Amino acid sequence: MATAIKKSNLFTADFEVFGKVQGVYFRKHTQRKATELGLKGWVMNTAQGTVIGQLQGTQNAIDDMKIWLQKIGSPKSKIEKASFRNEGVISSCAFRTFEIRR
Helix, strand or coil, X not given: CHHHHHHCCEEEEEEEEEEECCCCCXXXXXXXXXXXXXXXXXXXXXXXXXXXXXXXXXXHHHXXXXXHHHHHXXXXXXXXXXEEEEEEEECCCCCCCEEECC
């Protein structure tokens, strides 16, 4: 019983991606991948040339998205590194979709 409850837990993680991630459709590809994985949250560019966002969903989906953010990204992006923080369990998603913020 405990494993079934644990499986349905929702998680959250904030991310920041460094490198050539602006002007390469990074946000659009991030939104597409997150939606494909069933994640909710948002993504946006920063004035510092990075991309930041928040992920909410299952642990497996977040783990898959983390790999994508660190190693894959959009076709023309060049990712130097991705950092994750404020990770933890949440009781419900604060977002209905995965949106691009401007």
